[in-house]
Amino acid sequence: MGQIQLNQVTKSFGDVNVIPPLDLTIHEGEFTVFVGPSGCGKSTLLRLIAGLEDITSGQIDIDGQDATNLPPAKRGLAMVFQSYALYPHMSVRKNIAFPMKMAGMDEAEQTRRIDAAAKALNLTDYLDRRPGQLSGGQRQRVAIGRAIVREPSAFLFDEPLSNLDAALRVGMRLEISEMHKRLKTTMIYVTHDQVEAMTMADKIVVLQAGVIEQVGSPLELYREPRNKFVAGFIGSPKMNLIEGSEAAKHNAHTIGIRPEHLDVSTTEGQWQGTVGVAEHLGSDTFIHIHGIEGCDPLTVRAGGEVAVKHGDTVYLTPQMQHLHKFGADGLRIS
DSSP states (O other), rough: OEEEEEEEEEEEEEEEEEEEEEEEETTTEEEEEEESSTTHHHHHHHHHHHTTTOEEEEEEEEETTTTTTTGGGGGGGEEEOOOOOOOOOOOHHHHHHHHHHHHHHOHHHHHHHHHHHHHHTTOOOGSOGGGGGGGGGHHHHHHHHHHHTOEEEEEEEETTTTTTTHHHHHHHHHHHHHHHHOOOOEEEESSSHHHHHHHHHEEEEETTTTEEEEEEEEHHHHHSSHHHHHHHSEEEEEEEEESSSHHHHOSEEEEOOOOEEEEEEESHHHHHHEEEEEESSSSSSEEEEEEOOSSSSSSEEESSSOOOTTTTTEEEEEEEEGGGEOTTTSOOOO
């Protein structure tokens, strides 16, 4: 179980329409990520599904049943928020048990579910500690454990890693992905970090101003973005978008080329530019190049160490099989 369907769902706050009519199907067992810039409506959409916000019009079905007017507790969903929202005076065990206790579940079943969740999240040795004795990553695992024991039809994650440092974010990203593989439960995950979206999702929903710009697998969005917004948002570093005479040569208003699809040379190439900042990361070098008509600066991602420095003249050649073309309306040209 765990299929969620939105049919012409809208949300307005007064005269402000934040979610225009929207249709979306999230299939059973799917890991779906809502991604987009701040203010795009992704958290609002998640809250509508959870029942924490009332929809203005439309219908939400969960497992084939109309859940539009059901309260959150009746929807069979479990939500994990950005803040851990743990009770500081309670042990980890009691924090995880809290929703089951409120539901009146017998203690033997509570113990079974707590032990299973703790084992899955590597929390067994911490069950008798209090949240103040845990790291940020461990606290977030407790919050996830509290959701797991409810055995919901779907998990809803609202930017759960944004309070963690970079190293913990990577670790927790892997843990949540592994958890999805084990549980095979539907998960909806909200983030503004497109790297999280690319690495975790079965399906990505790209949002802008409450509108779904594209839905597809990470590689579909990477290889065939349907418009300039998706092209510029998905990928790290983002796609270079070039306008002007260079685009016109390809019968397009805008051409796009990803940083990893540009060959760089100090002797010859199609475009000539000047090196600005070169970021040497060991495995990669990101070179920011000025003087390219229609895209200043332009970013190149080169493998390994590249012997260039500020002020050097370099030549770039796009790999034509990876060139993207967009019309004046911003839509992809096949």
